[in-house]
Amino acid sequence: MSCPSPVALSIHADGESSARESRVIEQHVATCSACRARLEALRDETFVLRRALRDVEDVAPIPQFVPPPRARDFVVLIASIVLIGGFSQAFWSTVSAAIPAEVGWLSPFASDALVGRVIDITTFIFSEGTAMLTATLNFIGAALVLAFISWIAFSAGRRRVFMGAAAAMLAVAAALPSTGHAFEVRRSEGAVTVPAGETINDTLLAMGQSVTIDGDVNGDLLAFGQDVLVRGNVSGNLITGAQTVTVEGTVGGTVLSGARELSFGNARVGRDLYGFANALEIASAANVAGNAFGFGESVDLEGRVGVDFRGFGNRVTIGGAVEGDADGYAGTMTVQPTARIGGNVTAHVDSVGDLTVADGATVGGNVDEQIVERERRRNHYETVGYYVNQVIRLAGAFVTGLLLLWVFPAVRTASLPNVVAVLQSGGIGLAAAVTMPVAAVIFCVTIVGIPLGLLTFLAGAIGLYFSKAVIAQIIGRGVLSNPERPAHWAMTLLVGLVIVIVAINLPWIGGFANLVLTLVGFGVIVSLIFARLNRGQLA
Amino acid sequence: MTKEAAFAGHYAAHYRQVRALCRQLLGTADRADDAAQEAFARAYRAYASYDATQSFAAWIMSIARNYCMDLLRRGSKERALFGSEAEEAAAAESPGVDGLGAALTAERASAVNAAVAKLPERYRVPLALAYFGDADYDDIAKTLGITRNHVGVLLCRAKQLLRQALTDADTDIRGRALQEEPS
Numbered sequence: 001m002s003c004p005s006p007v008a009l010s011i012h013a014d015g016e017s018s019a020r021e022s023r024v025i026e027q028h029v030a031t032c033s034a035c036r037a038r039l040e041a042l043r044d045e046t047f048v049l050r051r052a053l054r055d056v057e058d059v060a061p062i063p064q065f066v067p068p069p070r071a072r073d074f075v076v077l078i079a080s081i082v083l084i085g086g087f088s089q090a091f092w093s094t095v096s097a098a099i100p101a102e103v104g105w106l107s108p109f110a111s112d113a114l115v116g117r118v119i120d121i122t123t124f125i126f127s128e129g130t131a132m133l134t135a136t137l138n139f140i141g142a143a144l145v146l147a148f149i150s151w152i153a154f155s156a157g158r159r160r161v162f163m164g165a166a167a168a169m170l171a172v173a174a175a176l177p178s179t180g181h182a183f184e185v186r187r188s189e190g191a192v193t194v195p196a197g198e199t200i201n202d203t204l205l206a207m208g209q210s211v212t213i214d215g216d217v218n219g220d221l222l223a224f225g226q227d228v229l230v231r232g233n234v235s236g237n238l239i240t241g242a243q244t245v246t247v248e249g250t251v252g253g254t255v256l257s258g259a260r261e262l263s264f265g266n267a268r269v270g271r272d273l274y275g276f277a278n279a280l281e282i283a284s285a286a287n288v289a290g291n292a293f294g295f296g297e298s299v300d301l302e303g304r305v306g307v308d309f310r311g312f313g314n315r316v317t318i319g320g321a322v323e324g325d326a327d328g329y330a331g332t333m334t335v336q337p338t339a340r341i342g343g344n345v346t347a348h349v350d351s352v353g354d355l356t357v358a359d360g361a362t363v364g365g366n367v368d369e370q371i372v373e374r375e376r377r378r379n380h381y382e383t384v385g386y387y388v389n390q391v392i393r394l395a396g397a398f399v400t401g402l403l404l405l406w407v408f409p410a411v412r413t414a415s416l417p418n419v420v421a422v423l424q425s426g427g428i429g430l431a432a433a434v435t436m437p438v439a440a441v442i443f444c445v446t447i448v449g450i451p452l453g454l455l456t457f458l459a460g461a462i463g464l465y466f467s468k469a470v471i472a473q474i475i476g477r478g479v480l481s482n483p484e485r486p487a488h489w490a491m492t493l494l495v496g497l498v499i500v501i502v503a504i505n506l507p508w509i510g511g512f513a514n515l516v517l518t519l520v521g522f523g524v525i526v527s528l529i530f531a532r533l534n535r536g537q538l539a
Numbered sequence: 540m541t542k543e544a545a546f547a548g549h550y551a552a553h554y555r556q557v558r559a560l561c562r563q564l565l566g567t568a569d570r571a572d573d574a575a576q577e578a579f580a581r582a583y584r585a586y587a588s589y590d591a592t593q594s595f596a597a598w599i600m601s602i603a604r605n606y607c608m609d610l611l612r613r614g615s616k617e618r619a620l621f622g623s624e625a626e627e628a629a630a631a632e633s634p635g636v637d638g639l640g641a642a643l644t645a646e647r648a649s650a651v652n653a654a655v656a657k658l659p660e661r662y663r664v665p666l667a668l669a670y671f672g673d674a675d676y677d678d679i680a681k682t683l684g685i686t687r688n689h690v691g692v693l694l695c696r697a698k699q700l701l702r703q704a705l706t707d708a709d710t711d712i713r714g715r716a717l718q719e720e721p722s
Contacts, residue, residue: 005631007695016691
């Protein structure tokens with residue numbers, strides 16, 4: 001017979017010839033040395049080819065796998081925006097108020113002075129309740145509409161249904177006006193001014209080199225820049241960040257302000273004042289109807305505070321009137337002759353004599369100098385009450401922790417396998433604790449408008465609050481680790497909590513342990529949430 | 540083990556293999572990266588239907604292969620994709636093209652891969668399926684929608700062109716193929 005064709009031979013070399021064809025070729029090859037050599041070469045070739053194709057030296061790193069988005073992700077996304085947005089609104093103004101006294105120690109904000117403010121949350125609900133409820137319902141409604149639209153758009157994108165996409169666009173267009181008027185933005189490289197006589201009936205976001213408000217804002221005012229001057233009237237809350245902030249006008253709501261120099265001249269604040277500054281001055285003409293909290297290198301109160309005043313700083317000076325209590329956490333605290341204080345004066349200072357109360361000053365209650373911190377704490381170890389308290393704390397934390405683990409089973413298996421993971425979680429916790437409020441304010445003004453308030457504030461606070469329970473669970477599992485017969489999660493929680501309580505009550509390093517455990521635990525929670533979000537599995 | 544963890548494990552273990560198959564089938568690194576991600580995304584969505592007693596490698600490779608084939612089909616005028624069997628066969632049998640020699644066996648893997656990447660789609664795809672994907676002729680025929688014999692012809696042609704390309708590269712500038720290997 002004649003030699004087989006190149007194709008036939010190639011097919012035969014691949015072992016894919018039919019049985020009959022195979023026989024013919026084999027018989028031929030046995031007698032034809034040329035074809036035998038060809039077949040041999042083809043087989044070698046196949047071998048080399050296979051090896052070469054497989055030998056792709058792929059040194060590029062494996063990219064992160066991004067799971068495909070699901071409709072659920074949109075709902076989760078919107079829910080998170082709602083949560084974060086609302087969280088920021090209420091976070092600062094009620095941060096110290098929302099923590100139940102009995103288990104308040106779990107909170108990183110826990111301090112004896114703050115426990116007394118539990119009552120504030122009730123007041124808050126009653127005073128803000130009606131308006132907040134309306135806003136909340138509106139907001140939930142808008143969020144649902146938004147979620148629905150997103151879902152339609154998403155389904156349409158997936159199935160390439162043109163009609164669906166068009167419907168979604170229409171719906172978005174219809175929804176826009178209702179959110180569009182929720183706030184007004186004024187932005188400029190130079191000066192942003194609201195002149196006297198002008199009235200803005202919205203929440204105003206003003207950003208510029210200098211921001212001057214002489215007119216009226218019937219809503220919240222958020223002002224950021226180098227110099228912020230408010231001389232007009234703001235009916236809602238005032239939130240500002242700038243190098244210098246000067247408030248000379250009227251603010252109906254709460255003031256939250258951070259600045260290098262923060263001063264309140266002839267200012268009226270309808271609710272509370274939270275000031276963070278290098279130098280904070282509340283001048284004699286200023287009047288704060290609610291509480292005033294001042295954090296700064298120097299905190300100087302010459303004006304009037306309707307309820308309580310708390311100053312945190314190196315130098316805290318009170319020369320004005322405080323209707324309630326005046327507390328100072330300070331290097332030195334001075335109550336001047338002009339001061340009139342309705343309640344108690346308490347100074348949390350390092351040593352006796354750091355509190356000075358001038359002779360002319362009027363104090364309705366007691367004057368008390370509390371020496372922080374180490375001496376007192378060490379004595380605690382010798383009292384029975386201290387240990388009873390610790391047991392009560394343990395029980396409280398155990399119950400709340402059980403609840404947490406029962407509601408969120410994912411927390412039961414959270415883990416920190418190595419030191420790197422611990423550091424990472426600590427970093428995440430710190431970053432989240434620091435940046436969340438900032439990011440939230442941005443979300444708040446750019447996306448969601450007027451946010452929810454209390455409900456969502458709780459979500460954020462709960463995270464910090466439960467961080468020690470989470471870390472306790474992880475520690476407990478580590479201690480009781482037994483791969484063959486894992487301990488029940490309630491047991492590991494209990495053991496972990498005991499260790500945590502002992503750790504945070506250690507002399508000298510207890511405070512530090514408290515902070516670290518809180519941040520790491522918070523980091524774990526944040527990581528868990530983000531991991532879930534990434535996988536679209538937040539069920 | 541949760542679904543996520545299990546899938547992450549599979550992803551890490553099989554990504555390179557899947558990416559390599561996509562690379563062989565689609566020809567460029569960019570398309571291969573996207574296709575590999577899409578293949579895993581599809582697997583992720585369909586993970587519930589994956590039978591854990593079967594090989595994950597086989598499952599994901601078939602998903603990747605089908606996806607790449609979809610892409611190829613979409614990107615070409617389908618009928619012309621694998622040419623006419625008769626014409627290809629005639630080309631394969633034409634005298635002088637079958638210069639079997641040391642060309643292919645003597646080359647380095649990188650040079651071979653570079654040459655494969657430059658093959659026209661109609662030859663590269665069956666070649667990748669046969670010698671990388673380990674599919675037999677029946678499989679390939681089914682995947683490509685052509686006859687079994689057509690597969691044999693295309694493979695024969697593919698190897699002829701490879702030899703040709705590698706011999707040319709050698710005589711042209713020795714080693715140029717090595718440097719020009721697309722990443």
